[in-house]
Amino acid sequence: MLPIKDNNPTTLTPWVTWGLIAVNVIVFLMTLSLGHRGIIRANIEYGAIPAVLFGHVELPSELAAFPPGYEFLTIFTAMFMHGGWMHIGGNMLYLWVFGNNVEDAMGHWRFLAFYLLCGVAAALGHALADTSSQIPMIGASGALAGVLGAYFLLYPKARVLVWFFWVLIFYVPAVVVLGFWIGMQVINLTSGVNDGVAWAAHVAGFAAGLLLIPFFKYRHVPLWQGGPKQQPVFGVYRPGRYRNSKGGTSPEFRFDAPPWAAAYEREKAQKRDARHGFSRAPSSGTQQSKDNSPPWTWRPGDVIYGDDLSDKNAPSNKPGPQPWGPSPDQETNNTSHASPANRPKRHGIGVPGVRRKPPKGNAD
Numbered sequence: 001m002l003p004i005k006d007n008n009p010t011t012l013t014p015w016v017t018w019g020l021i022a023v024n025v026i027v028f029l030m031t032l033s034l035g036h037r038g039i040i041r042a043n044i045e046y047g048a049i050p051a052v053l054f055g056h057v058e059l060p061s062e063l064a065a066f067p068p069g070y071e072f073l074t075i076f077t078a079m080f081m082h083g084g085w086m087h088i089g090g091n092m093l094y095l096w097v098f099g100n101n102v103e104d105a106m107g108h109w110r111f112l113a114f115y116l117l118c119g120v121a122a123a124l125g126h127a128l129a130d131t132s133s134q135i136p137m138i139g140a141s142g143a144l145a146g147v148l149g150a151y152f153l154l155y156p157k158a159r160v161l162v163w164f165f166w167v168l169i170f171y172v173p174a175v176v177v178l179g180f181w182i183g184m185q186v187i188n189l190t191s192g193v194n195d196g197v198a199w200a201a202h203v204a205g206f207a208a209g210l211l212l213i214p215f216f217k218y219r220h221v222p223l224w225q226g227g228p229k230q231q232p233v234f235g236v237y238r239p240g241r242y243r244n245s246k247g248g249t250s251p252e253f254r255f256d257a258p259p260w261a262a263a264y265e266r267e268k269a270q271k272r273d274a275r276h277g278f279s280r281a282p283s284s285g286t287q288q289s290k291d292n293s294p295p296w297t298w299r300p301g302d303v304i305y306g307d308d309l310s311d312k313n314a315p316s317n318k319p320g321p322q323p324w325g326p327s328p329d330q331e332t333n334n335t336s337h338a339s340p341a342n343r344p345k346r347h348g349i350g351v352p353g354v355r356r357k358p359p360k361g362n363a364d
Contacts, residue, residue, distance in 0.1 A: 001162050001180050002090075003097045004169070008158040014100035016108045020115065021092050024140055027080045028088050046077040047136025050127035057134060075123040076116065081138040091140045097160070098151045099144075105154050106216045114216045118146020118208045125204020137198050142205035145185075149209025150216075152178045153223050182206050 031042055045065040051057045052071050058064075059071075066073050082088035103111040122142020127133075156175035163169055185206070189199035214223065 001164050001177055003094065003177055004161045004163055006097055006101070006155075006158050006160045006174065007171075008101045008155050008174075010100050010104040012104055012108075014103045016112050016115075017095060017099035017103050020099070020140075021095055024080050024082065024088060024092060028082050031081065043081065043083075043136045043138055046074055046081060047138045048074045048078040048123045048127070049136050050131050050133040052134075053123075053127050054131045056132055075120055078123065078136070078138045079116070079119045079140050079143050082140070083138060087139060091144050094144055095140070095147065099147050101155055101158075102147050102150045102213075105150075105213075105221045106218060110216045114150070114209075114212060115143050115147065117212060118149075118205050119143030121208035122146065122198075122201040122205030125207075126198045126201035129200040137201065139198070141198070142201040145182075145202045145205030146209035146212070148178050148181065149206040150213040152182075152206075153210060153213050154217065154221065156224060 044063050119142050158174045159171040160174050160177045185199050185202040
């Protein structure tokens with residue numbers, strides 16, 4: 001389940017998210033320029049090795065990037081190193097989709113500190129799983145897992161466009177995408193899969209994000225999008241269904257549907273109105289034309305087709321001729337008929353210039 005984008009807008013420019021992506025890409029390209037042997041040496045020098053972190057072994061002086069006592073700094077350098085194009089591509093895609101909203105919820109500097117702390121927690125979680133391991137751990141997956149954990153609590157109801165099994169593309173709630181992701185990490189960790197991936201670091205980073213987000217977010221930013229009073233995440237709805245507004249005068253979208261469904265319908269409505277030359281007012285379900293002219297309503301004395309039959313000198317309470325047929329008074333009152341000279345002019349429907357057949361009872 002590969003995320004492509006989300007529909008969660010931000011209020012500030014995510015400079016830290018963009019900067020982290022840029023630094024990771026630059027470090028990866030620099031590492032590639034070292035060649036095969038240089039890449040292996042860089043991973044040993046700047047990767048987080050659990051046995052070195054806990055003092056079980058020491059690196060040779062020619063392979064130690066930091067002096068004795070400062071081996072813990074490899075935890076931070078390992079966050080910006082990756083083992084291949086797929087590794088960095090997946091991590092940066094997740095950071096691009098979810099990082100900007102988490103940064104928006106806590107600010108630039110708080111987000112940077114949050115990202116680094118989640119990376120430290122992920123590295124320690126991986127090292128504690130096997131303190132004697134001499135395999136270097138590299139990658140931003142642990143810090144990224146903390147960002148996903150924060151997003152999981154902050155915006156679980158946001159819609160995320162995903163690419164599922166390389167075939168289907170559709171919107172799903174963020175809680176489904178992130179829940180599926182962390183579920184796969186837990187399954188792989190508990191099943192003992194040994195494929196060179198630090199599953200423990202992913203789980204530890206995600207847990208760190210869940211625990212730290214209440215202390216780093218702004219006070220006015222709620223968790224779980226406002227709590228249980230909000231609309232449910234899941235729901236069944238029928239696309240394109242309308243209901244009357246409170247006044248009963250205009251249709252509006254079914255906003256009692258799940259939030260992601262209502263947002264999907266709103267996007268479709270905006271595109272449809274743009275094609276037809278209308279813009280939908282943000283506060284109601286009515287449509288307005290491009291020239292912002294008010295919607296037409298009949299008033300006594302208005303002329304729709306031909307001449308008005310109402311008295312010019314006195315206000316009339318009867319509706320005039322209607323574009324969809326005769327008025328109710330004309331249908332019920334069959335005894336009084338207007339003369340041909342005063343009868344309102346009617347246009348043919350479908351074929352221009354063809355007059356309608358006069359109704360029965362009118363002597364022409």
